[in-house]
Amino acid sequence: MFKKPLADVKTSAPLRSSDRRKLRTRILQTYPVLQPEDGDALVPDGLQSQKFSTHLDDPGVVYLSPAGDPLWFTLGKGSEELIPTVYTLWKRPDLLPFLSTPAPVVPKLIGGADLMIPGVIQHSPSLVPEQLVSITQYHRDALGPPLAVGRMAVSSDTLRSADETDVKGKAVYVLHTWKDALWDMGPSKKADPPAPRPVQAASEGEEQLQPSGSADSEQDGKTGEAASPSAPDIASDVVPAAAGDGTAAPDENGPPSATLTPEDVSDCLRSALLQAIGMSLDGVPPSTFPISASTFWSSYVLPARPAQALTASGLIDASAVDVKHSTFKNVKSFLKASAKEGLLKLKETKGDVVVTAVYPKHPAVAAKRPHRTIGELEAKAKKAESREQQEKEAEEKRKGEIQVAELWLPLGTTVPLFVAAEKDTSDMYTIADIKTILNDYVTARRLINANDPQYINVGSDQPLAIAVSVKGEDTPDFMKRDEVLKRVRAHMQTWHEIRVEGRDVVRKKGEIKPISVVVKIRQGRKACTLVTGYEPFGLQADDLAEELRKMCASSTAVSPVHGKPNSLEVMVQGKQIKSVTDLLMARGVPKKWIQAEDQSNKKK
Secondary structure (H helix, E strand, C coil), X not given: CXXXXXXXXXXXXXXXXXXXXXXXXXXXXXXXXXXXXXXXHHCCCCCEEEEEECCCCCEEEEEECCCCCEEEEEECCXXXXXXXXXXXXXXXXXXXXXXXXXXXXXXXXXXXXXXXXXXXXXXXXXXCCCCEEEEEEECCCCEXXXXXXXXXXXXXHHHHCHHHHCCCCEEXXXXXXXXXXXXXXXXXXXXXXXCCECCCCCCCCXXXXXXXXXXXXXXXXXXXXXXXXXXXXXXXXXXXXXCCCCECCCCCCXXXXXXXXXXXXXXXXXXXXXXXXXXXXXXXXHHHCCEEHHHHHHHHXXXXXXXXXXXXXXXXXXXXCCHHHCCCCCHHXXXXXXXXXXXXXXXXXXXXXXXXXXXXXXXXXXXXXXXCEHHHHHHHHHHHHXXXXXXXXXXXXHHCCCEEEEEEECCHHHHHHHHHCCXXXXXXXXXXXXXXXXXXXXXXXXXXXXXXXXXXXXXXXXXXXXXXXXXXXXXXXXXXXXXXXXXXXXXXXXXXXXXXXXXXXXEEECCCCCEEEEEEEECCCEEEEEEECCXXXXXXXXXXXXXXXXXXXXXXXXXXXXXXXXXEEEEEECCCHHHHHHHHHHCCCCHHHEEEEECCCCCC
């Protein structure tokens, strides 16, 4: 929303005391997590208001601190919804429910992109579409500061089901981010984000954080905002924090964190073992066993630890759970106790133990309710980072690639159709543009056949009938949609456009054809590879010949194409289709614009 500078900024004016009090009351009513004393910090004396328009001409009002930092804003004509800025959220991170996303996604958000569903790692529960939320960078052991404010595009149910159903699309419509044009209005724009904060215990009645894709459906219908004003809400304020001794690190600015007792650690490990037996090890072939204790522990038990554990002290991050801080003290004792319970079978060899079998049918395993695991959470984060990296690499590749576009200009019998559709007849259109224009035209004029939606009543609309008519043939009363599109395009003038980074755009009349790479037999038995049609892509014959000579270690030659004195043919000795194709793609030619054929084996 604010990725570009504001279009129309009025002079700021001090807010009257009565208006400031009304604004303060509205904010306290809108955000119940705030206490009356918070109002003076977030709606201070000396508050100023300033009207603006975005680069999209959306009107709004921003409320500035006495120093000039934007604290609140509204968007839309007549809107009274007060939206906190990132400046305000750094003061009260628990003001809004949150979603966390991997570090590679943050620059894209700052660049103006919305947050996509695959990029969500954790989120507050009970989110609903259109709800205001903050976006933080994901940290395994802490919660980063809010870096963006947006509006939910989907519900938390959709986010929780994303892993199972591979849901795509937008999760949050981003309104404002750190470092955007609204942020840059303030004198504090060079300030660095606060450090990530460790986890804190949830107060009674507060909601619990949900990793994206969690199967937990026991929600109480809350909005995701804090129910208790006395302590930050775990749902909108905390990502799991880890400490080496199984104790959550205390927040320097808040009350001590909840701790894991040895009994809590033992419960977490037992829950992880039950999940591993019931889900990861159920149905594995007998050849999987025996498994050494260390492998069993690192590959199955530790990844199955719950992402969050609810203890008597509060909600705890289980990623730091260590058997040394349990009642068992070591892995061997834990496994022996589990074997005594009948969950698995052990064999002792040379002072160590190996797991020879597990029992998924054990009543404790059957009764275990699946939980979201540390392994799943880390895999999701890794997957999201990998996807972002692939997108980044693809974007870099596209930057150096030659962009080829096929265009069509309204001409002759198609001009009346574009005039009737209120489109510029001097513009050139892609096939997608023509299809959209045609569909909109047919819908607006109600030309879809009532008996069969695949057909269009072309005979009842004169501009369309003229556009699809063929000389010497009677125009039918109705025609299939694909045929209408085909005829309209055939009656337009063909053009093409080529864009190469660092060069002027080339737009020429006529259809562009792929580069031809053909292997032929010449002089009896000798095979050679001939390359033609590369000129429209900005490639030079001599350059190609020299590069192919070095690449293929073969002789090359350049000669005029028979019957086309303005075109040159590059010849390289041998069957070199792959080498030529690789070179052309390295020079930016998309693979779809390279047509290769081996004619050397064809009978004469």
